[in-house]
Amino acid sequence: MKLTLVLLVLLTGLPGLTVQAQEQEQGVARDAVLVYNPDFFAAASPTTAQDMVERLPGFQLDNGENVRGFAGAGGNVLIDGARPASKTDNVSSVLGRIQAGRVSHIELIRGGAPGIDMQGHIVVANVILSDEATRQQSLLARSYFFEGGPTLPSGRYEFSSSDNGTNWGFNIGRSLSINDSTGTGTLVRRDGSGQVTDIERRKNRFDGGGWSGRADWAAPVAAGRLEITGGASINDFEEWTQYIAPASQRRFDFAQQNRDADLGVRAEQNLSETMTLEARLIQNQRRIESVSSALIGTTLQKFNTESEAGESIVRSVLRWQPTDRIKVDSSAELAYNVLDTEQSFTVDGQNVPLPQSTTTVNELRTEIAAIATWQRSDILTLEAGARLERSRIRQSGSASAERSFFYPKPRLAMTWDFVENHQLRLRLERELGQLNFNDFAASSSLTNNEVLGGNLDLRPEQRWVSEAVLERRFSADAVLSLTLRHDEINHVVDVLPLDDGLTAIGNIGDGSLDRVELDLRLPLDRIGVSGGRLTLNARYDHARVDDPTTGRERQISDVRPFTGSANFEQDLPTWNLVWGLDYTPYTRDTTFNPDQRRDIELRHYLTAFGEYTFSDSFTARVEYTAWNDFRINRQSWSDRVLQTIAYSEQERVNPRNFIQMRLRKTF
Structure with missing residues (x-):
């Protein structure tokens, strides 16, 4: 509590660091919008729109959630006021294909603005492109060099053309699949009394990559605009891990191939001076084949999976703006999803029956919504609305079931600039999680000695979220938020x-989460580091739930109690150079299972980078990543309720340091 009070004083006080009038040319506030022109980014010589967005003060790029449907999947970046036509082509990928020279300016919208669909976000970035006719080609070459191997090259060719509002382009290239936490190490196993029973040497390798391509086209049509995009990719990944002791050894292998294709169509039509209609059609397909195996002594376990997934979405949004200060967005969405899975688990060639090893799951989901935004004054914006979601899930195969759900999701939000350069953002909202179709079927993690059965009785997770954000802007490039x-x-x-000793993903009861997060971006010119910037982030999460086996309170699996990072960058325009450091001191992921607890700790993850601009069309970037170690601690219990320790494992891995090199040529 004392720390929170100190931070509030810092946010509302600090006289002498207020924004001066001469600093307002960049990041100038126009109602709830801060506008950043290309000059603001010039010292860094950005090559793409992504480079520019990532440098916005007080903004963190979010690609959105990987969920079914479109309403909850959108990121927090718009391009010319709209989200990309495709759902699977995330915002980072789209921004990375837009040349920096095509960007007219970027708007940082806090709380809402006329004609802007915030899609549930309180802050979004809107990248406005120039109408100037351009035609560009780019070659991107990238390679990862891991200490001790492997070496993974990739590359991409891009073409884009823009003329009088008509844009089209395509790209094709070699993609990568990497695992940066591989390396050598040791594993120490102890029995329930703490005595060492085994010491194993650990080593592993991985490899992966694939091919992808995408084409897109957009043009004015009648009194609106039409956009079409489509892409396809194929990716492979394989990894093996071996544990060697003087009298035994274990080996775990994993191989997976993904095939993906998507098509997205977006149409926008101006119905009147105050009303606009947007329609979307999205189709996604995915096929996955994977094999996991474990050879422990002479015993061979295998888990095979083949799955096909499809998603079809139809969505429409009617935007009505009767005045400059009031807008109402009404939407309707219909989404159909299907997952067909066949799995098998064998031990020395003998089949082991699993709940829901073969299953087909489909969901028909509808959502209607209405959100009203009222800019009460130049300093106060209010938002209120609700989404109504109804879904029907059917499952067939090893067993059959059908369930229907209906959930209202109200939302209230407020943005208040109560003092110059001070903004308070409040949000009260009911959020609905989505069921992972893969949880309806069996799954495995042989390395962790886990085989999960499918669950027919899953319900979506629901949250009432109360959030307050206090933001203090000291200058165009300095911001502190709590x-x-x-x-x-x-x-x-x-x-x-x-x-029978099995486990499954399921609903374990009600819980809670409390979060405190601090973000700081500070230019360092005043202390003599010209062109330097320091960015700090720290987040504390306290998430609690009652354990379904013991009844005792514990944290929720995979919620990190603390995350933090520090970033330093410096622009050296006279040398055509940008360099910096990214540092993550510590993270911990804890997974609870009725039969075991597993903690994964990451320590001292450091990346040093430098980017040199040879000319307006040619840049080179080098990154070197080194980290101390990561640790995996596991306790396995002989009794689920009493949690009597059968054995424990402490695994310490020395990850491979690696270098990433990237060359980009535009012509």
Whole structure:
């Protein structure tokens, strides 16, 4: 509490660091919008729109959630006021294909603005492109060099053309699949009394990559605009890990191939001076084949999976803006998803029956919504609305089931510039999680000695979210923000016990989450580091739920209690150079299972980088990543309720340092 009070004083006080009038040319406030022109980014010589967005003060790029449907999947970046036509082509990828020279300016919208669909975000960036006719080609070459191997090259060719509002382009290239946490190490196993029973040497390798391509076209049509995009990719990944002891050895292999294709169509039509209609059609397809195996002594376990998934979305949004200060967005969405999975688990060639090893799951989901935004004054914006979601899930195969859900999702939000350069953002909202179709089928993690059965009785996780963000802007490039958040969670999704010693993903009860997050971006010119910037982030999460096996309170799986990072960058325009450091001191992921607990700790992850601009069309970037180690601690219990320790493992891995090199040529 004392720390929070100190931060509030810092946010509302600090006289002498207020924004001066001569600094307002960049990041100038126009109602709820801060406008950044290309000159603001010039010292860094950005090559793409992504480079520019990532340098916006007080903004963190979010690609959106990987969920079914479109309403909850959008990121927090718009391009000319709209989200990309495709759902799977994320915002970072789209921005990375837009040349920096095509950007007219970027708007940082806080709380809402006329004609802007915030899509549930309180802050979004809107990249406005120039109408100037351009035609550009780019070659991108990238390679990863891991200490001790492998070496992974990739590259991409891009073409784009823009003329009088008609844009088209395509790209094709070699993609990568990497795992930066591989390396050598040791594993120490102890029995329940703490005595060492085994010491194993660990080593592993991985390889992966694939091919992808995409084409897009957009043009004015009648009194509106039409956009079409489509892409396809194929990716492979394989990895093996071996544990060697004087009298035994274990080997785990994993191989997976993904094939993906998508098509997206977006049409926008101006119905009148105050009304606009937007329609979207999205189709996604995915096929996955994977094999996991474990050779322990002479015993061979294999888990095979083949799955096909499809998604079809139809969505329309009617935007009505009767005045400059009031807008109402009404939307309707229909989404159909299907997952067909076949799995098998064998031990020395003998089949082991699993719950829901073969299953087909489909969902028909509808959502209607209405959101009204009222800019009460130049300093106060209010938002209110609700989404109504109804879904029907059917499952067939090893067993059959059908369930229907209906959930209202109200939302209230306020943005208040209560003092110059001070903004308070409040949000009260009911959020609905989505069921992962893969949890309806069996799954495995042989390395962790886990085989999960499918669950027919899953319900989506629901949250009442209360959030307050206090933001203090000291200058065009300096910002400090404090976030306080509380979630009341119903039907927490975690791992629960089944009969016969099996486990499955399921609902384990109600829980809560409390969050405190601090973000600081500070230019260092005043202390003599010309062109330097320091960015700090720290987040503390306290998430609690009652364990379904023991009944005791514990944290929720995979919620990190603390995350933090520090970033330093310096622009040296006279040398055509940008350099910097990214540092993550510590993270911990904890997974709870009725039969075990596993903690993964990451320590001292450091990346040093430098980017040199040879000319306006040729840049080179080098990154070197080194980190101390990561540790995997596991306790396995002989009794689920008493949690009597059968054995424990402490694994310490020395990850491979690696270098990434990137060359980009535009012509």
